[in-house]
Amino acid sequence: MGHRMETHSELLVYIENRADREPAYAITREIWNKVIEAGLPVKAAFHMDTQPDFSDLGRADVFVGSGFDTERLRLHAPKLKIIHCTSAGVDRYLPLDWLPATACLTNSSGIHADKAREYATMALLMLATRLPKHLSDQRAHRWDPSLSGVAVGLRVLLVGLGSIGSAVADAARILRMPVEAVTRHGRTSTQVDRVGTIDHLHDFLANTDILVLCCPLTTETHGLIDQKELASMPTGAGVINMARGPILSTQALLPALSSGHIAGAVLDVFDTEPLPSDSALWDAPNVIITPHVSCDTPSGYTERSLQILKRNLARLVNDTGGFENVICPVQGY
Numbered sequence: 001m002g003h004r005m006e007t008h009s010e011l012l013v014y015i016e017n018r019a020d021r022e023p024a025y026a027i028t029r030e031i032w033n034k035v036i037e038a039g040l041p042v043k044a045a046f047h048m049d050t051q052p053d054f055s056d057l058g059r060a061d062v063f064v065g066s067g068f069d070t071e072r073l074r075l076h077a078p079k080l081k082i083i084h085c086t087s088a089g090v091d092r093y094l095p096l097d098w099l100p101a102t103a104c105l106t107n108s109s110g111i112h113a114d115k116a117r118e119y120a121t122m123a124l125l126m127l128a129t130r131l132p133k134h135l136s137d138q139r140a141h142r143w144d145p146s147l148s149g150v151a152v153g154l155r156v157l158l159v160g161l162g163s164i165g166s167a168v169a170d171a172a173r174i175l176r177m178p179v180e181a182v183t184r185h186g187r188t189s190t191q192v193d194r195v196g197t198i199d200h201l202h203d204f205l206a207n208t209d210i211l212v213l214c215c216p217l218t219t220e221t222h223g224l225i226d227q228k229e230l231a232s233m234p235t236g237a238g239v240i241n242m243a244r245g246p247i248l249s250t251q252a253l254l255p256a257l258s259s260g261h262i263a264g265a266v267l268d269v270f271d272t273e274p275l276p277s278d279s280a281l282w283d284a285p286n287v288i289i290t291p292h293v294s295c296d297t298p299s300g301y302t303e304r305s306l307q308i309l310k311r312n313l314a315r316l317v318n319d320t321g322g323f324e325n326v327i328c329p330v331q332g333y
Contacts, residue, residue, distance in 0.1 A: 010041045011313065014057055014077070016065035019050045024298045025086065027064065027306070035306040040313055052076075062316070064309060070098040082106060082312055082323065086305040088164075088295070091217035091244060096329040105327040106312060110163040111304035112295035116242065117167040119294040120212065123266040124175060127210050127238035128154055132264035132286040152176040157208040158192065159201075159224065160215025162333075164242060164295060166191055168212050180204055184220065184331070198224070205232040210240065216333035217244035227252040236263045242294045245270040250281060257284050268294040 015027050032044050045056045049068065057063075057076045066086040070093055073083065080103040085093070088109040096105060126132060128151035137144050156172045158165045158181040165181065169191040172179045179192045182204055186197035196204055198220065205211065211233065215221050225239075226249040239262055241248050250271060256262040264286045270279075273292055281287060312323045327333060 010043045011061045011317065012056065012059050013042055013044045013062040013064060014060035015044055015046045016049050016063065016068055017046070018065070018067055019048050021067070024296070024301055025066065027086070027302050031302050031306065035303050036310055036313070040317055042313060062313065067092070074098040074100065081316060084309045084312070086302065088112060089216065089244060090327050090333065094218070094332050096327065104323060106308065106323060106325040107327060108305040108308060109325055111301070111308070113163050113167040115297050116164045116295045117171050119242065120168040120171040120240070121175065123240045124156070124171060124177065124210060125151055126266055126288060127240070127264050130264065132266070132288050135288065136285045153178070154209040155180070155207055156210045156212060157181065157204050159211070159213050160243065161189060161192065161195065162214070165214040168214055168242070201229065202232045205229055206234070208233055208237060210238045212240045213243040213247050215243050215247065217247055218332040221247050223249055225249060230256045230262060233262070235261050238263055239265045241267050241269055243269060245273070254280055254284055257286055268292055
């Protein structure tokens, strides 16, 4: 790699915390000392995004943060070798033409599986039991004891089969739901019954009771589920979005919900976040809205992210290469 650190050298890690984020996402010195064991030649510099230190940035070997200003790094951090994003999604940083020539971007994919599995279990059961409809009836003060079937046997289609998709597959299999998936590469997997590529999406949708979006947002997946795709699904199907808002067209979903063609939706992500108070989704029938909380926990999140960084720091120090979670500039994940 050509980045070997001599034994007398120290890696300078620039840690940027955002002033507008919840404390659960903060990298404190206490957490840093707890995760990054003594022995590595590493020095941490802690800064807020609202008060950058360009001197430290200019000397930094590693940057850690989320929601960061890519232009700031391009202009002021020429020595970076690793830029570690403490979230999994990196769509806001694409394309990666801003990366310093010596740097790679890594993310925190893989740390969300346990929470994602539980959220998916909840969401799948909500749709199977028609809970979105019962909640709409409750708001309307309407008594409609319509019955629902059981979750067993409902056909689930995953768009994406990464760490979160795999967790959703686990949830569906526990509920004895047959699971299929479409992915960019279409490689077979023991976690699902069948896998196809994105260009066969419509063939899969025609036999889908619950569609679960759990893929990265890229140029390929932006607007992937639109009017035509929703119309391909059987009447009474449901949709879960745990991925990114722009993958699913809100303008296509709203009339599909109103007509009853899509019987229910559980949405955790949106085109604009926070979801504007005047969004039609708030009052749409048979929708459950959660505020982008499907995969995060109030404690332990930062520690799990830093475990990935810790392993990569050791590889950087020892010049062994093979960094974990490196984002491919072409694929965007």
